[in-house]
Amino acid sequence: MNFSDNSVNECPIMESMGFEDYLPEKNETGSNYSRFDNIPIDKYKQPMYIIIIFVVIYVVVFLLCIVGNLVVCYIIARTASLRDVTHSFILNLAVSDLLVGVFCIPFTLVGHIFTENYLGDVMCKLSPMLQGMSVATSVFTMTAIAFDRYCVIVHPARDRLTVRQTVYLIIAIWVAAAIIMAPQAFVRRDESFHIGELTLFVCGAFWPSPMLRKAYSAFLFVICYAAPVLINTFLYGRTGFKLWMTKSAAAPKACSNQTEQRSRIIKMMVIIVAVFAITWMPLYSCWLLEDFGQLTHDQSAMLHSYIYPIAHVMAFANSAMDPFIYGLYSSNLRSRAAEICCHKKAKGNRLARDSNNAEKMAMDIVCKPQSPPINLPVMADNTVIPN
Secondary structure: OOOOOOOOOOOOOOOOOOHHHOOOOEOOOOOEOHHHOOOOOOOEOOOHHHHHHHHHHHHHHHHHHHHHHHHHHHHHHHOHHHOOHHHHHHHHHHHHHHHHHHHHHHHHHHHHHEOOOOOHHHHHHHHHHHHHHHHHHHHHHHHHHHHHHHHHHHOOOOOOOOHHHHHHHHHHHHHHHHHHHOHHHHHEEEEEEEEOOEEEEEEEEOOOOHHHHHHHHHHHHHHHHHHHHHHHHHHHHHHHHHHHHHOOOOOOHHHHHHHHHHHHHHHHHHHHHHHHHHHHHHHHHHHHHHHHOOOOHHHHHHHHHHHHHHHHHHHHHHHHHHHHHHHHHOHHHHHHHHHHHHHHHHHHHHHHHHHHHHHHHHHHHHHOOOOOOOOOOEOOOOOEOOO
């Protein structure tokens, strides 16, 4: 028997069924029932060739996520002109995406490969909470950007956020994400199960009751997916309609450029929200299906062993795609990145050229034949007599 449906370590952890629904229950003496004593436990959840495919895909997504978001963070942090409200939110979004790559991708991959938990009790508690915080922060930041764009364009007479207020809002977003994901640190633990002569350590969500587990899953679905997607759709719909109505061929060039710049930002954020909704939909569908679908044991095993790894990597691909969307639609980020690259290239060429010139001068001094001194006769009045 493969306990692939039991020891998942996912991001954020919303498994409907804790291990208590599958693993043998403990009797009054603390030992497990022996109904699984004669069933072999596989170390890996999938065949080796499937594991290799999963590893390659996860590594590619991990590298794109880390490198892309690091570049965005570096450009915004090093450019004074980009320290405004919009780019502060984009920086926070890049940081949260970066944390998704650090805390979600490696641990989720390990949980999908191995049947037993090798991360220990501390990581069993902290990893899901940190993973959930990263994802929730990304969602809430996208909603904050949508609301800011809505206020600036649809209600321009209102006072917009300052950079200081934006920093406070970003801190509030992280605090809210931590509060929402805190229950996972309390219900998850590393538990040992005795199956025959084998002791199996698994990291699971042990809820007091199935009703609480389902309620929390439904709450996360609403607060971290359905509500943000609907709110963003409404805000960007109203904002896009306002921009379309205000465009005029007779408008001054300065106003036209400003409108075009705002349109690019709106397009960028609409695509980011759409990509988020599409890439995270399979994972949320799996969570809801597991909670309310009344799956059989074999169906749940198939879900956790093969469908969950694919759904997770699709969700993580969202964090890897965001930096490229920034570069495609944000002319400020794109031009700044080009300036940094050109500056480093020019600096490297200049250093190489100076080094070549120095070497050439040294070779000229050493290798160039020197002309012998010419002693010309001189008259008494110091007039040189030509030959």
